[in-house]
Amino acid sequence: MHWADVVAEKLMQRGDEHVLATAITPSGPIHVGNLREVMTTEAIYRALKDRGAKAKLIFIADTFDPLRKVYPFLDKSYEKYVGMPLSSIPCPCGEHENYAEHFLQPFIEAMDELGIKPEIYKDHELYAQGFYKNAIKTALDNADKIRNILNEISGRNLPEGWMPFNVLCENCGRLTGEIKEYEYPSIKYECKCGWKNSVNINECMGKMPWRVEWPARWSLFGVTFEAFGKDHASPGGSWDTGKVIAKEVFNYEPPMPFVYEFIHLKGRGAMHGSTGLAIAASEVVKMVPAEVLRFLFMKYEPSRHIEFDASFGLLDLVDEYDEYERVYFGMQEARAGMKDVRRVYELSQPYGTKAKMPLQIPYRHLAVVAQIAKNFDEVIEIIQRRTELQKFDEERLRERYEKIKYWLKNYAPDAIKFEVLEKFEGEMDKRSIEFLERLKNKLETIEWDAEKIHSAIHETIKEYGISAKEGFEAIYKIIIGKKRGPRAGYFLQSLGKEFVLSRIHEVIQK
């Protein structure tokens, strides 16, 4: 049974109404790893619905968290915003409402493309609406209890009089106001900037610290399931303290926890280099077809870490997806090593499973065609020389074409990249030229078919007595300026007879 179904069945034993929560802090580019939280939870959400449960998927953006520091990708001028809520910091590009929105929006768009449509909440709005009002009172009334729990379980040493609420200072706009006196509903606070004031807790802005806010959310939203990374799951971490605070302070039975592993990046050294920057989710969505990206997450148990290979491995991943698809539609037998084929395939679909199998174009081939063609119409033209395209296949092809173009431009290894030369400008030795001349004569007479072209090349090589290596090199050199290239027969076929012949002609004339 697929892991999503295993979890769903466990949840069903608890009841048939569920709220599944996800949350992400938009303090920087939201990366692929964060996608796992959302995708894992959404898969379980689907599995619950398949069992007739009443389920709700929520996404809370931690927009009210303070900016911790000036991250490497930020301008130094951001120094002055450290400590302020992400929602009140200006957008780095100037096009979004605020800093949080700048990072959040592309992620939400990515989720949408992946078919993930949770109810979205923004934390700063929740606070502004007074959503947490009662929880804040409960937390403050139980400040000592919470302090003890945190000290005991997380091994901290919070001082006497510590209060689980940071006031948003009216003077400096930072979440650094410390409550010094509390007598509901009035508080006296002091900020690090030196500001002091007495205010009504119900009218002042501020935020509970994460370890308290998390259990508060569970009780307010009625959360019954939450997946989180192992950072939260460490002993003494926020899950350990949260579940106790939920029970003892908010009188709420904590949700079923589910720990997932992180994603590692493979190949592209620069991506996870000194800066520690990962690939943004919005970026991955541009280079991997949506269903294939989902597939990556559905295929592995969430407890396993995933090696994400944005280089050659991406081609294998797409091929593997296509293979699952063929098995799903009964075109091929499942082979050893495939797991839960039907379920994995279903869960990989962003917007439902098609009634009919989409026509598949091998991804590696598309990688070649996409580099020959100048635009999508040409891609269709080249591919149609061999296959008929149906309407919905064209949609898939278009998506894949766009993704592979993006991939080729930004992530593909050089070995697979080439560019058809506008004009051949290099030098050719005499032997090669003679060989090409003979080849041209032969090509002129044959039907323009990949295998026939392939044969013609080999025949010419043999007749002329040149080595195969030299022969092929000559061909690649005049077309793409490299010693190696895509399989010659198919490649020349895709380029078209006219182009190939005139290119050779051009070289011979020189």
Next chain:
RNA sequence: GGGCCUGUAGCUCAGCUAGGUAGAGCACCUGGCUUUUAACCAGGUGGCCAGGGGUUCGAAUCCCCUCAGGCCCGCCA
């Protein structure tokens, strides 16, 4: 110091919660009428299942220990 995950063919992994002496894909090699070249097909090479100990008639599969790799916590979230 504490904890999690992983360690099976060159690479990515399946098999491990029904214990019976290893699988897949890719790569590689060999064929595919005369043809090494990055969409094809058919075969094939390749692993003492990280190491050690234990349980068992029998373990990659269960238990214990060790080693290695990755990551998290010990600031904040």
